[in-house]
Amino acid sequence: MLPGLPSLLGLSVLWLSGVARQGASEQSIKCFPEMGPSAEWKVKNSLTPGGLQTLHVDSVASPETNSDAVLLNISWTLKQDGSIQMLKATKICVDGKGQFSSYSCVRCNYTEVFYNQTPPNGSKWQFHYIGFSIKPETSYFIRAHNIPPANMNEDTTAMSVKFISPDCQDPVMKYTKKCQEYGSLWTPNITACQKDKSVEVNFSTSSLGFKYLVLIENNNDVLGNSGILELNQSQASVVITVTAEEEKGALVQIIPYFSTCNNDCIRRRGTVSSCPEIRHPANLDKSQPRKHQMFLILPTLSVAVWVIAVGLYLLWRHEKVKKILHHAPTLLPPIKVLLVYHPQACFYHTVCNFAEYLQDHCRSDIILDQWQKTKIAELGLVLWLTTQKKEADRIVFLLSSRADTCDSSCHPSAGRHGESSQDLFALAFNLFCSDLRSQTSLDKYLVVSLGEAALAEDHSALSICPRYQLMKDANPFCRNLLAISPGDLAHASGPAHPQ
Numbered sequence: 001m002l003p004g005l006p007s008l009l010g011l012s013v014l015w016l017s018g019v020a021r022q023g024a025s026e027q028s029i030k031c032f033p034e035m036g037p038s039a040e041w042k043v044k045n046s047l048t049p050g051g052l053q054t055l056h057v058d059s060v061a062s063p064e065t066n067s068d069a070v071l072l073n074i075s076w077t078l079k080q081d082g083s084i085q086m087l088k089a090t091k092i093c094v095d096g097k098g099q100f101s102s103y104s105c106v107r108c109n110y111t112e113v114f115y116n117q118t119p120p121n122g123s124k125w126q127f128h129y130i131g132f133s134i135k136p137e138t139s140y141f142i143r144a145h146n147i148p149p150a151n152m153n154e155d156t157t158a159m160s161v162k163f164i165s166p167d168c169q170d171p172v173m174k175y176t177k178k179c180q181e182y183g184s185l186w187t188p189n190i191t192a193c194q195k196d197k198s199v200e201v202n203f204s205t206s207s208l209g210f211k212y213l214v215l216i217e218n219n220n221d222v223l224g225n226s227g228i229l230e231l232n233q234s235q236a237s238v239v240i241t242v243t244a245e246e247e248k249g250a251l252v253q254i255i256p257y258f259s260t261c262n263n264d265c266i267r268r269r270g271t272v273s274s275c276p277e278i279r280h281p282a283n284l285d286k287s288q289p290r291k292h293q294m295f296l297i298l299p300t301l302s303v304a305v306w307v308i309a310v311g312l313y314l315l316w317r318h319e320k321v322k323k324i325l326h327h328a329p330t331l332l333p334p335i336k337v338l339l340v341y342h343p344q345a346c347f348y349h350t351v352c353n354f355a356e357y358l359q360d361h362c363r364s365d366i367i368l369d370q371w372q373k374t375k376i377a378e379l380g381l382v383l384w385l386t387t388q389k390k391e392a393d394r395i396v397f398l399l400s401s402r403a404d405t406c407d408s409s410c411h412p413s414a415g416r417h418g419e420s421s422q423d424l425f426a427l428a429f430n431l432f433c434s435d436l437r438s439q440t441s442l443d444k445y446l447v448v449s450l451g452e453a454a455l456a457e458d459h460s461a462l463s464i465c466p467r468y469q470l471m472k473d474a475n476p477f478c479r480n481l482l483a484i485s486p487g488d489l490a491h492a493s494g495p496a497h498p499q
């Protein structure tokens with residue numbers, strides 16, 4: 001009997017001190033994970049507390065210094081009524097869509113019984129719990145209810161909110177391991193300036209990888225691109241030829257391809273300014289004698305005259321022009337190719353790689369729905385497709401065999417392209433079908449199949465288009481792609497097919 005006495009005393013002392021603390025506003029919570037229903041669900045509770053007044057969620061950096069986790073800060077206030085005396089705990093559950101099976105709950109016991117409807121300062125009872133590590137750009141559903149819970153036939157007192165975690169550009173989120181792998185800490189320091197039809201872009205590369213694509217765009221139109229660059233220096237400088245003279249609002253976009261994120265890495269943008277005028281001789285030293293300037297200008301002038309003369313000569317000898325262009329294929333502007341891919345094709349594995357191949361080896365500027373999502377959202381798929389059809393020089397239907405069906409080795413987010421590409425392929429086929437009946441418009445279309453992919457019954461209209469199998473027919477395909485009008489095959493060239 002004796003040993004029981006002190007512990008009983010201890011309990012009552014604790015309880016008493018608890019009451020005293022609440023008087024001095026020391027109510028607090030003690031939270032711990034509780035999966036499955038609380039014990040209070042299993043019994044009928046004659047008196048139950050009211051619900052929560054508010055529920056608010058925010059993201060915070062993990063307080064532990066050596067961890068890069070970002071956590072939820074879940075805060076709530078309690079309704080101000082007499083039933084608060086029944087309140088023992090609040091249970092919070094978080095369901096993370098897009099995160100694998102991440103349903104988890106905590107139960108926060110209130111350390112004291114609530115004797116007052118408000119804390120001593122007269123405001124509302126407010127608590128917060130920091131926990132549940134989160135991922136970037138993910139939707140979470142947070143649901144909280146008080147315990148003991150409402151009985152079966154009573155109104156539920158649960159409250160829920162949706163929270164979308166910030167992306168990798170967020171000042172807190174960018175330090176997470178996942179965001180770092182996506183290049184969140186890379187500071188490219190982009191500078192770009194345009195003079196006439198060329199844009200010079202300088203940027204610092206990242207240690208995460210050496211493959212980059214630089215685009216110059218305006219209102220989502222790509223005015224020029226660098227092709228895939230392989231840069232092993234820390235400072236890169238590229239000159240890109242663009243289709244338009246200086247325009248307001250031109251942007252440079254750098255798309256990195258790091259092995260940690262492939263096509264999904266964080267892309268960076270910068271503005272394009274106009275290049276400062278080069279007036280070295282006049283500006284650097286005004287006292288320089290005029291003669292000296294002439295000395296510099298004359299050779300330049302004579303070179304220019306000589307270049308023009310050669311140019312005219314070449315123009316005159318039209319056949320020769322073709323030959324010269326043939327040896328310097330980069331002088332020709334890229335041709336615009338609209339790529340329509342079968343929904344079965346794995347986007348990251350196949351479509352992107354194919355698009356890159358065309359950009360690198362077939363002098364093509366690829367129009368791909370997934371690269372113009374904003375524009376599609378603005379115009380709608382049909383209008384976007386008809387506009388692109390007009391702008392594109394060639395339209396390529398990319399077929400894929402069943403073997404290419406996305407499997408686990410594909411990028412996990414590849415699946416989300418499935419639906420929109422289904423629409424795209426069917427829509428493009430139907431919209432362009434009428435062209436397939438006239439020989440002149442037919443020249444615009446090419447069909448490429450990967451492996452042994454066969455034409456489905458309902459797409460048999462495509463069988464009249466020239467058809468190529470990759471990578472077996474890569475060279476003839478490239479040649480045909482670049483031959484805008486039949487008989488003009490001499491223009492066709494590219495590193496993949498030297499004469």
Ligand SMILES: *[C@@H]1O[C@H](CO)[C@@H](O)[C@H](O)[C@H]1NC(C)=O
Pocket residue numbers: 060073074075128
């Ligand atoms: C969490 O939210 C509560 C209530 O909004 C706030 O008082 C507290 O400072 C927040 N904690 C952190 C670490 O941001």
Ligand SMILES: *[C@@H]1O[C@H](CO)[C@@H](O)[C@H](O)[C@H]1NC(C)=O
Pocket residue numbers: 030032088089109
């Ligand atoms: C929380 O409260 C419940 C019932 O009131 C109790 O069974 C449980 O042990 C408490 N948990 C903690 C960690 O205080």
Ligand SMILES: *[C@@H]1O[C@H](CO)[C@@H](O)[C@H](O)[C@H]1NC(C)=O
Pocket residue numbers: 187189204
């Ligand atoms: C980027 O530019 C800033 C200021 O212009 C400079 O301090 C910084 O060192 C540069 N970063 C890199 C990686 O070059």
Ligand SMILES: *[C@@H]1O[C@H](CO)[C@@H](O)[C@H](O)[C@H]1NC(C)=O
Pocket residue numbers: 191192193200201202237
């Ligand atoms: C790029 O770097 C080169 C060499 O450092 C420099 O001459 C040029 O002005 C820079 N251009 C831009 C647009 O910053």
